[in-house]
Amino acid sequence: MLVIEAKLKGNKNQYKVLDEMILTGQFIRNSCLRYWMDNKDVKRNDLQKLCSVLAKDNNFPWVKKLNSQARQASADRAWQSIQRFYKNCRQNKPGKKGYPKFKKFTRSVEYKTTGYKLSADRNKIEFKDGFKASVFELWTSHDLVWYSEQQISRVRVVRRADGYYCQFLVNAQRKEAHNFEGNVVGIDLGLNTFYTDSNGDFVENPKYLRKSEKRLKKLQRRVSRRHEKGQKSQSKNYHKARKQLARQHLKISRQRKDHAVKTARALVESNDLVVYEDLKVANLVKNHHLAKSISDASWYKFVTWLEYYAKLHGIVCVAVPPHFTSQNCSNCGQTVKKSLSVRTHKCPHCGYIADRDHNAARNILAKGLEMLGAIVNSTEGHSESGGNPKATGESDLWFNNSNIVNLSHLCERRIVDDENPAS
Numbered sequence: 001m002l003v004i005e006a007k008l009k010g011n012k013n014q015y016k017v018l019d020e021m022i023l024t025g026q027f028i029r030n031s032c033l034r035y036w037m038d039n040k041d042v043k044r045n046d047l048q049k050l051c052s053v054l055a056k057d058n059n060f061p062w063v064k065k066l067n068s069q070a071r072q073a074s075a076d077r078a079w080q081s082i083q084r085f086y087k088n089c090r091q092n093k094p095g096k097k098g099y100p101k102f103k104k105f106t107r108s109v110e111y112k113t114t115g116y117k118l119s120a121d122r123n124k125i126e127f128k129d130g131f132k133a134s135v136f137e138l139w140t141s142h143d144l145v146w147y148s149e150q151q152i153s154r155v156r157v158v159r160r161a162d163g164y165y166c167q168f169l170v171n172a173q174r175k176e177a178h179n180f181e182g183n184v185v186g187i188d189l190g191l192n193t194f195y196t197d198s199n200g201d202f203v204e205n206p207k208y209l210r211k212s213e214k215r216l217k218k219l220q221r222r223v224s225r226r227h228e229k230g231q232k233s234q235s236k237n238y239h240k241a242r243k244q245l246a247r248q249h250l251k252i253s254r255q256r257k258d259h260a261v262k263t264a265r266a267l268v269e270s271n272d273l274v275v276y277e278d279l280k281v282a283n284l285v286k287n288h289h290l291a292k293s294i295s296d297a298s299w300y301k302f303v304t305w306l307e308y309y310a311k312l313h314g315i316v317c318v319a320v321p322p323h324f325t326s327q328n329c330s331n332c333g334q335t336v337k338k339s340l341s342v343r344t345h346k347c348p349h350c351g352y353i354a355d356r357d358h359n360a361a362r363n364i365l366a367k368g369l370e371m372l373g374a375i376v377n378s379t380e381g382h383s384e385s386g387g388n389p390k391a392t393g394e395s396d397l398w399f400n401n402s403n404i405v406n407l408s409h410l411c412e413r414r415i416v417d418d419e420n421p422a423s
C-alpha cells in the first residue's frame, strides 16, 4: 500500500463544494452513530442500509448527491469507531474506552472506485457525483502515471489549513533492494542529540523546529488576545490570526515528518539491524520539563518510520526494554550510577570512558543482539542450550510480527554465512 498525495487546484466555488461533500460525509457518519445509540444489536450491514434510507429521505436532499460508495465509506467510519470502542471494552483497557462521539469538524471524505475520473495523463481529477465539484488540477511530486486505475482503491479528499488535498491509496508493493553489509547499530534517542549511535556518531536535533515553535507560541498568544469572551461572532482579525496559527501547526508537523523520514531512511539504508530503546514516549511527555524537548525531537514519529523502512528493506528493527542502559558500563557490565546531568560515562571498574549516550547506545545494541540470539535459538529448538530462558520470554513482549518475519530472513543469512565462511 502506498499513499500518494496531491494538492487540488480549483476555484473558490469548487472548494465550497468540497466543503459540502465533507460535511455530508460527516452527516452520514453522525447519523449512523445516532442510529447505533438508539437501537440494539446494530450490525455493519444495518448502517449500510441506513445510508440508502438517508439518500431517499427528502429531508436531507444533500445525502443523495454524494456518491453511493462515499456514503458507505462514511458509514464505515462510524462502524470503525464503534468497533474500536467494543474492542477496548472487551480487552478491558484501563482508562477511557473511547465511546464514539459525534464529529463536528471532519476534515475529509472518502471515495472508493467510483464517483470520480482521473485524466489519462493523471494531471486532473473530475468528481462526477451529484455535487458536481467537477475538474481539479492535481499538483503532486509523485508520478501517478505509473499506476493503473485498478490499483487505486481509495481516494480521500482532505481539507488542511493551506488548501485541499487528494490522497490516493495505491495497491503497490514497495520493496527496496538492501545492501547487506553486516552493519548493526544501537541508537539512544536523546535530549542533547536527536540520537547517538553505538559507533559514537550522532544526529543533531533540528534547530528549525525550535524556531517554528517560537513563532507558534507568538501566534497562539495573538489568537487568545483577539478572542472576545462570550461573543458569538469573532472579529475579522481573530479569524485571520486563527488561520495563521493553523498554518503554522501544519508547517511544524510537515517539518517533523520530513526530518523523521529522512533520518529513519538513512539509518535503515546503511544497517542490517537497528536496535532502539522503547521509551514509552507517552509517559515521558507527561513530565513537564522534558516535554518540550521530547515533542521537539518527535521520537514517536521517528520510530514509526524506522519500523516502516525496516520492513521495506527487509532488515530487522528491534525495540528493547529501557532498563539501566545508561547506568551500566557497556565494556564490563558493572553498574555505574550517574544523574541526568553527568554527560560522560567513566567506569571505575574497567576504566572505560565514553560519552553517556554513546555508552547507552552500545548497551542498547548488546541487549538487542542478546534478544535476537535468544529468539534464533528458540526457533531452532535449542532454547535450553541458548542460555537464559527468561530473556526469550521477555523478548517475545518486544517483538511484533513484522520482526519475526524479518528474523527468519536473518536466520537464513546466518546459515548461508556459516556455509560460506568467505562471504
Ligand SMILES: [Zn+2]
Pocket (backbone or CB within 6 Å): 329, 330, 331, 332, 333, 334, 347, 348, 349, 350, 351, 352
Ligand atoms: Zn566498565
